[in-house]
Amino acid sequence: MIGRNVTIYNLATVTLEYGANLSQNCHLCAGTHDFNRWSMPLVTRPITIGRNAWLAADVFVGPGVTVGELCVIGARAVVVQDMPASMICVGHPCRPVKPRLRPQ
Secondary structure (H helix, E strand, O other): OEOOOOEEEOOOOEEEOOOOEEOOOOEEEOEEEOOOOOOOOEEEOOEEEOOOOEEOOOOEEOOOOEEOOOOEEOOOOEEOOOEOOOEEEEEOOEEEEEEOOOOO
16 A cells, blocks of 8 residues: 555665555655765665565655565654564664564
8 A cells, every 4th residue: 555645766676565554645665866976976786675664654664775664654754774573663773673463
């Protein structure tokens, strides 16, 4: 599911696996710039949102990130590194805080 006002900036492949849920105003950004070079060339890396993962409202996901299966990303988190499967993850930067039990 892709909620209202979700931005998927697919400069590289963005994969939403079965059951992935992107709540309103999420922003998936598969590109950035190499600020270590004066020309600041574009750098792109794929994003994968795993099976039945849920990104709550206003989550930002950066280039090269994989969100694991059944992972929950809390509202307004900034995800700039991979998040493990079956975990609840929150914050800026996002970090795993506790396991997610398998839904009934």
